[in-house]
Ligand code: NAD
């Protein structure tokens with residue numbers, strides 16, 4: 001089979017590989033739609049997960065089951081399925097502790113395009129199919145459903161970890177597709193005022209669509225100062241979905257004592273955070289910091305899919321670029337790398 005792979009750090013190409021085989025609990029799926037992710041860009045061009053050779057990329061897909069193992073109960077060939085980016089092994093102690101993202105050690109639940117071939121192949125392997133796949137509900141468009149793989153669950157994870165409550169003031173730093181879904185999740189959880197930090201017009205418009213009450217740009221000066229002025233004080237919660245180590249310092253400067261900083265951003269540069277001793281209340285601020293990888297799993301996919309099926313969440317504003325055909329994955333990934341100003345998220349349907 002053919003797949004678009006990372007050949008080594010900084011280089012991608014089409015390769016031929018053996019079609020994967022399903023173990024007793026697994027499924028083999030062919031993609032019907034895929035989306036490239038900023039994480040694929042980090043993986044290839046920033047060496048985020050280290051050197052990989054001939055590793056098929058991609059972890060966001062909507063697919064059709066072509067084969068299942070003999071212990072799979074709820075899926076059969078021909079089923080259209082939502083495939084989460086994170087596919088834990090559900091029997092491990094870490095999973096039982098509620099942190100399936102780290103099923104086999106730190107970030108171990110992230111398997112596609114990390115520790116095994118990803119979804120940019122003509123076929124891909126899904127471990128523990130009954131626990132990881134979800135049926136595509138009737139009436140949900142295939143291209144919309146791809147956003148369930150990663151963008152929706154990651155943004156909503158940011159909002160959940162921030163424990164957003166009715167009336168909260170929340171700042172979302174970074175409004176690419178993940179930050180936008182964090183805005184949407186924050187809005188759904190009942191936040192009163194949502195500050196979205198971003199600058200590109202297409203993202204600003206989408207942030208307002210998803211419920212941001214105030215949008216400000218980090219290009220107009222220190223966001224700490226802007227938010228503290230606009231809000232006349234600190235916010236209850238901060239969700240970080242863009243930038244680098246400096247965003248943690250910004251978050252700490254704007255969150256109130258006892259507030260929560262929730263990070264879903266990949267920290268790609270720098271070795272250490274700086275924690276302002278005074279801003280941290282000399283170590284006694286009750287400010288909580290939570291950084292999280294999105295949870296995968298069937299339950300999470302089924303629940304989030306209902307938001308699409310019943311019209312509570314519209315992902316169309318995220319999908320700025322559409323491609324048709326398997327071969328177009330390379331172009332879509334290139335777009336993600338180059339980030340033109342009108343891009344939020346590309347999607348490729350087969
Ligand atoms: P993106 O690059 O499309 O969006 C990030 C946005 O942040 C961009 O619009 C960028 O202009 C903006 N930004 C950069 N510096 C900033 C700053 N200092 N202040 C405010 N905004 C700033 O990426 P995305 O697809 O939205 O993903 C966001 C991050 O989440 C990435 O690092 C990605 O790797 C990570 N991610 C995490 C998970 C997870 O499970 N935790 C899953 C998917 C992606």
Ligand code: ZN
Nearest residue numbers: 037039085150
């Ligand atoms: Zn992703």
